[in-house]
Amino acid sequence: MSDPFADLHETLFADKDVLSEDYQPESILERDDEIEEYRHALSDVLFGRSPENIMLYGKAGLGKTAVTKYMMDALVDNAATREEADELHVHERNCNGKTLFTIVRGLVNDLLPPEASPFPKRGLGTADAFEELYAQLDRRGGTHLIVLDEIDHLEDADTLLYELPRARSNGHIETAHVGLIGISNNYTFREQLSPKVKDTLMETEISFSPYNAVELQTILENRAEKAFVDGGYDKSAINKAAAFAARDVGNARQAIDLLRVGGEVAEKRRAECVTDADIEEARTKVKRGRLENRIRDQTEHAQYILQAVAILESDDKTPARSKQIQGMYEAVATRCGADPLTTLKSIQDHLSELHMLGFLQRFERNEGRGGGQYHEHALDLDPEVVIEIRKQIESERGE
Template sequence: MGLFGDLDDTIYQDKDVLKEDYQPDEILEREAEIEEYKHALSDAVFGRTPDNVFLFGKAGVGKTAVTNYVLTELQAEVDQRDTADDVHISRVNCNNESVYSIVRTLINNLIPPSGDRFPAKGPSKADAFERLYREMERVGGTHFFVFDEIDHLSDPDSLLYEFPRARANGYLEDARVGIIGISNNYTFRNTLSSKVKSTLMEQEISFSTYDATELSTILEHRAERAFVDGACDPSAIQACAAFAAKDDGSARQAIDLLLGAGDNAEKNGDDLVTADHVEAIHESVSRGQLKDKIADQTMHCQLVLEALALHQRDTGDTARTKQVMNRYQSVARDHNVDPLTTLESIRGHLDDLNMLGFLLRTEENRGQGGGRSYRWEVDMDIETVIDVRESIDSTPT
């Protein structure tokens, strides 16, 4: 018998249901958000320019899953209507990308397989936009550009100002465009220029975190498909939902916990996944989730978080914004990164981290006429944050 000859798939019937790339055919606990989405895109069914849509919410709360579901349903409806324009969907993750590289990706998504790829270097950004508009006109129909992690783009203004004005400026005649932006950062819109905000006129859809009851519903649906009958005890689902709801309300975390518990049961030769298996792997899964959450932030945001964690470890106290800035600049130089130099930029990153649930902020009373001042505190295990940052920094790129 070979090395793997003794393996027997005992508790899973479709393990892929618990993997991150699984796209469910039914979206649970997001009916209101789906209805808002449907209304925003409905003009595309009638050959009109759809609204631009921006989705905000923490990671793991269904933004991407709902987007994929709604666009798939829209595509199916348009295909059945003779009077509707064709719909073309391009998805781009903006993390560590420039506006030029994103436009290049959009161009190459439209160029037929036999055509020449748009080059990575050489043409200007204006040349890239011009080529994109030509390809859009050639293809025709309505183009949905889905920009995931749009808040990570270095210059979102130049991208988001361009597309809504393309028809008015004569760049497009037959083709139409709808922008879908996805962001974990609720404050992203505040970073855009006033002219971009007025041009976009987008519909905003906010995704709240899931509570334990909602997470239990989602997990029950997945467990029915992932495990053989009787292999997943309700206590396991309740434990996964409770841990995830207490942490950050992420369905992804809850599902990862269930997958980890299933693997733990299978490794031990158990034929029933229970709360004990969830308890056994909770810490390691949570640590992996934290690493992913931190790694999803921009480099300067990570360095601000690391600086505050180091300050708290060394002083045992919370920090004022100026103290965070001083430590951040030292940390940035240690990592061979040119530090930000304004207190406002550091305060912006602290506000973002607070909004995302990494930090706690308390207002400090500075007396009559003292103005408003805040103290900042990492809202998670400090040593874990420092260790995670060290592991991210040491990971080969």
């Protein structure tokens, strides 16, 4: 059998990693205002004062995590050279799919000395984990910034956001200073917190707005210069990828994905550069891939509810009221081997969030004194694609 790779000698990519999701650029483009707000909010750390709590809001792909990584790296470097600054420790946790106990246990294990046994997974509760966390913070001393990405996915965020900011004033820690940095894709996350948490948090809020086409062009041009060989892309292809992403949700990650996949399409057809046509083809591929990732990012029960609405949509039974959706959701959850949520309120909360995230359309109905006001929901996506993705996810879980 002949060598299947024998004819692979040339590539359009000089450094394809530049277009990967985990690439951290040396400088952040088109986020000067947000960086300035961040810089001001973090400045107390450099003078040995207790850090402010910070909340970052904005949809996925708008630079929140990249800017945070950039700012943390710069802050650590600066703190190491300042006499007034305490020793700085940054702890990063992604809350998606995690319980409060898992997050606190992970922080404890970050702080334990190398010779210590890890905090146990079983046998102790969340209160025990908090107690050990406070002990380890005081043992280490210094300033600790706890970065919680996708904090809106943490079911008991109230407890975490109440406990840690008050730890020093409540006497749980004496020598350490603690600040929280929460990153949320949900603009309404703060509204869902309890009043006592809102009063305690006293945070700086930084909102990340969608990029426009010009800003995305700047970002893509910077990446393309590093990612492709000389002459490996048309300027018009950059503009088209930026325009597509700006027209959708202003998402830099989506724009970069379009450029990367466009390069793969061009390379597959053995072209000398990426063209508009390659970006057009990449758009279809990326759109499906991003939808799949967005669905996978949702909680288990949010996915069941989304699948239920998709089934109703396929049967021409939408827009549907919450009670109708609840019935289909219960059937989907049971079929997947899960215990359904028991209250209609929990279903309505999930529907509201799925609407906010762009998965669902919501229609307000008013039938006067007799019928009252209520909402109906319909899918804002192709139901066949949603059902197919959900089948794929379930098949993977069953393997």
